[in-house]
Amino acid sequence: MAEAQCEDEATTRVEAGMALDHDSTQLELTGTTVIASFYKGGIIVGYDSRGSNEGQRLHPLQIMDTADKFCTINASTLAIKIGNRVACKKMCNYVIRESSCMVENDESTENAPSASVFYTLEKVEKYLEKFLEEGKSFGALIIGLDAEGPHIHSIYLGNQGIVKQTDCMFVSVGSGSTRAKETFDEKMGTEDVSQYSYNLSKAEATDLVLRALFNATFHSKFTGGTLHVKHVHETWENIRDCDVLEAYEQYYESYEEDKILFLVFNSCRGYQAVYSDDLINLFRPYAEPSIAHRVAHIRIKKGIGLYFHRLVFRTHEDAARVYSYVEQAGPHGITTPALLTEFPNRVYLDTEEPNVPLYVNWASKRLLQVLRDSCIEFR
Secondary structure (H helix, E strand, O other): OOOOEOOOOOOOEEOOOEEOOOOOHHHOOEOOEEEEEEEOOEEEEEEOOOEEOHHHOOOOOOEEOOOOOEEEEEOOEEEEEEEOHHHHHHHHHHHHHHHHHHHHHOOOOOOOHHHOHHHHHHHHHHHHHOOOOOOOOEEEEEEEEEOOEEEEEEEEEEOOEEEEEOOOOEEEEEOOHHHHHHHHHHHHOOOOHHHOOOOOOHHHHHHHHHHHHHHHHHHOOOOOOOEEEEEEOOOEEEEEEEOHHHHHHHOHHHOOHHHEEEEEEEOOOOOOOOOHHHHHHHHOOOOOOOEOOEEEEEEEEOOEEEEEEEEEOOOHHHHHHHHHHHHHOOEOOOOOOHHHHHOOEEEEEOOOOOOEEEEEEEOOHHHHHHHHHHOOEEO
């Protein structure tokens, strides 16, 4: 594996260019989905890149879709960070220092205790114990190969204390973990992980992990951004970095489009990001969306961007009632940016200042492709 390092989160830019200090409490963003599964050729790991404070109802709303959750602990072990962003960064730095100091004292690095994947797990647990009374939620998925073979460990500090799973064949953790596991259950034909068949090819295992990750993003507002898939065997390799719109196109047919509306609104001119709950409350008198969260922040060109949300309803009739309400407001006639002509009807969200114009249309794969083709950058 690559030499020991723990890269800083690459960006402090959240929402419309807002820059904040790395250690500011405002950047204690949370949320993720991480999956790791054995297959006949090793381990496939998948994780997203979203962090947000949406669950805390803090203002302004911050959603970062470029969070770097990958960390190389040493030559044999990597970690995928889960939970509080700042706490995870400090945890990884601590474990790397401990591992490095141990290596300096080892006579044989190859079989040294510090080269053990379990050693990393022990150090993470020791670090988490310091925060048992502080109410923080964070941890890591630890994956690696040592003299005893490949390993998947999970450890997390939450409301129930430290929860640890060791030497798993499959693990799914984070805000979208239940939905991710549903995808595996459907593929495997059972909900019992011990009965899963791991006799998959590398391509099959990769597709299954990516499909499960996207299902997590579809249902969880705390999961999103670029989806990363890596392979771990004698070393680790990056298999795919897939933006969420690309993944949506790939798995579009898995979801019923007649229950889905697409919604966009301007991300400049003083408009702030919108909470999912505010959108649900807006449409609740007509039909309550079961999902109303952000898919992506799309930059069309310099200084012009759109927030793209997906509204998912329980039935087509519910979606039709909401769209009928939007149609009653009438066409908007706005042609700049040109992408708004694809969203012919508009309503206003009056919970923000200024009121936010929301542009709505029925979901379609063609419209999804137009959104992808129009953007120069995803945030």
